[in-house]
Amino acid sequence: MGYPVMLQVRGRRAVVVGGGKVAARKIRGLLAAGADVVMIAPKAEPELQALAAAGMIGWRVKTFAPHDLDGAFLVIAATNDREVNEAVAQAAASGQLLNIVDAPEQCDFHVPAVIRRGPLTIAVSTEGASPAVARRIRRELEERYGEEYGAYLEFLQRARAIVLREVADAEGRKRLFRALAADSFRQNGRWDEELAGLLAKEKERSGEREDRNDEDPNVHC
Structure with missing residues (x-):
């Protein structure tokens, strides 16, 4: 069983050997994560040719050679030729993260x-x-x-910062975070309005606690 992680590849070199549909799928994911992608392939899918022409990926129009992996942080062998994929596996250096699409047992990671x-x-x-x-x-x-979850999570990012800034009480923060994460809150849709109401109630609750403490003669003993 593997150890699941979210790998930061932004700005790091990822070498993909192959130019077919499988390679295209891997390259799309790497680009979305901000990787510096270099493709090694004598020919490629039109989609990949367009990416190379636009400067979004590097394309070495050639068959694979071991030096193609120089400087790579991550290596993916995505050809339909088992011998080429095996050559990539043999050429990968210690410390380079390796994925061979047709040999799970040789992979350092799975996509x-x-x-x-x-x-x-x-x-x-x-x-x-x-x-x-x-x-x-x-x-x-x-x-x-x-798709609505994208907007909802972006709202929660903003809301978290507001709660941390506006609410000093740890228990009050927990109550607000639970309320914001509830499915009923997400489905309501009036997120900013509801957040303002929840903050007002929490501040009112906090004020009531302070008033009770002021009235209790034992508080300052």
Whole structure:
């Protein structure tokens, strides 16, 4: 069983060997994460050719050679030629993260099926046992967590900063965070209005506690 992590690849070199549909899928994910992508392939899908022409990826129009991996943080072998993929596996240096699409047992990591909704990322992995099953589960989750979750999570990012700034009491913060995370709150849709109301109630509750403390002669003993 693998250890699940969110890998930061922004600005780091990712070498993808192959120019077919599988390579295109891997490259789309790497670009979305901000990686510096270099593709090694004598020919490529039109989508990948367009990305190279636009300067979004580097393309070395050639067959694979071991020096193509120089400087790579992450390496993906995504060809339909088992011998080429094996050559990539043999050439990868210690410390380079390696993924061989047709040999899960040789991989340092597996690329999950991913759903992105703004700050929300949901990843489904079978650790290479069945990418098709992972994609099916991803489709089911896409229906459960629609595009509205992106806007909702972006609101929660803003709301968290406001709560931390406006509410000093730790228990009060917890109450607000639970209320904001409730499905009923998300479905309401009037998020800013509801947040303002919740903050007002929490401040009122805090004021009432302070008043009781002022009236209690034992508080200052």
